Structures are given as structure tokens and as C-alpha cells.
Amino acid sequence: MSSEARVCTARSRREVIAGLTFGLGAVAIVGVGNRAAAAEEISRAMESIHQEVKFKASPERLYAALTDSKLFQKVVLLSDAVKTGMVKAPQPAQISPVVGSEFSLFGGYITGRQIELIPNVRIVQAWRTGSWAPGTYSIARFALAPQGTGTLLTFDHAGFPKGEAEHLAQGWNANYWQPLEKVLS
Numbered sequence: 001m002s003s004e005a006r007v008c009t010a011r012s013r014r015e016v017i018a019g020l021t022f023g024l025g026a027v028a029i030v031g032v033g034n035r036a037a038a039a040e041e042i043s044r045a046m047e048s049i050h051q052e053v054k055f056k057a058s059p060e061r062l063y064a065a066l067t068d069s070k071l072f073q074k075v076v077l078l079s080d081a082v083k084t085g086m087v088k089a090p091q092p093a094q095i096s097p098v099v100g101s102e103f104s105l106f107g108g109y110i111t112g113r114q115i116e117l118i119p120n121v122r123i124v125q126a127w128r129t130g131s132w133a134p135g136t137y138s139i140a141r142f143a144l145a146p147q148g149t150g151t152l153l154t155f156d157h158a159g160f161p162k163g164e165a166e167h168l169a170q171g172w173n174a175n176y177w178q179p180l181e182k183v184l185s
Contacts, residue, residue, distance in 0.1 A: 047165040048158035053177045057184035059120040059144040059151045065180055066123055066142060067097040067114075072105065078179035081106050081171075106175070112137065120144060132161055153177075 055062055065071045073093040081087040087107040095103040101114050109130045116124035127140040138160040145152045160168060 046158065047160070047162060048156065049165055049169045049172065051153075051155040051169070051172060051177075053153045053155065054147060054150060055153060055181060055184060056150045058149070059146055061184055062144055062151050062153065062180070063097075063120045063123070065183055067095055067117070069093050069095050071183065074183045075176065075179040076106055078182050079106070079176075080174035080178075081109070112140075115139075127157075136161060 057065075065075065069092065072095050076082060076087070076093050079087075087109060091104070091107050093103075093105050095101075095105065096114065097117055097119070099114055099117050102111070103114065103125070104111050110127065111130070112125045112127040114123070115126055116122060121144055123140075123142040123144075125140045125142075126137040128137045139158055141156045143154040143156075145154070155172065157168060157172070
């Protein structure tokens, strides 16, 4: 397995709009008459994570592992979160390949909702950790593309609280990609 991770900060209007095009941000609509107030309501910085990970498994197997409770529980049990004790005696993973369904992973520490599911191609989730303020959700996007006999997973994550990017990027590797590779081997 190999991965490339980038933590990005969008500084230009074009970068922010590009992020919004892919559902990676939020738009504030403000009145045209009060430009000073509008300038204060618009953020010019956005943290995001972009990772590309190659798996030896097919898109079908990878999609199944990311959307099936029993398969994903195997990922949880091999994760750093369990190994280090961050998640103790985890409740079984609850995830479904049904748009609109809720999920609960890593003993309920990770929760969210399935927003878009295109079997074997794309998963988009409203995603949060238990340490974030109530009502705070980010967008996690998993794009699966065949690559030889395996799969290239292109992962984008945005809309999370400021300052979380480094921790989250490491967490995706240690708690998702590395254990997924073991489960799918």
C-alpha cells in the first residue's frame, strides 16, 4: 500500500470555489448592499485533506469493506485507535450501503450519515468525531477507481474544525487505510 497525503489551505477565491464544486465547503449568502459586513462573513482559508491510496483489492471489495458492518468491524479491531486503547471494547461497527443511513464506528466515536453512494465508485459521508462540538460535521469523499488488478482510492476530507488537519490525516492512515489493507489481503 502506498499513500500520498496533502493538507491544503485554500487561499484564493478560485480554490475555495473549486472546493465548493466538489461539496467540500459551505457558502454564505450575504446582501450586496453591505460589502463591509460581507467581507467579515467570508472565510478566505479552508483546511482540507487529500490522500491517494493504492489497494491490491478490487473496487467492489474495497466498497464492501467501507459499507458493511461486519467487514468494517475487522478494520476497527486492527486500527491504532483500538491498539492504543483510545477505543476500549468497541461496540460493533454500524454502517450500511443505504443512502441516508446513519453510521457509528470505533465504539461510537465516529458517527455520521451516508450522503451519496454509487456502488464500487464513490462514497460521500457527513462525518464527525465525538470530540467535536455538537452539530459539527465534515464531508468525507471516497472515490474508487480501478487500477490494474487493484484500486486507487482518492480521498478528500473538508469542513472539519480548524487545526484538526494533521491529526485527521494521520488518523485516516492509521485507522482506515492500513487496517483496510490487512483486511483485504
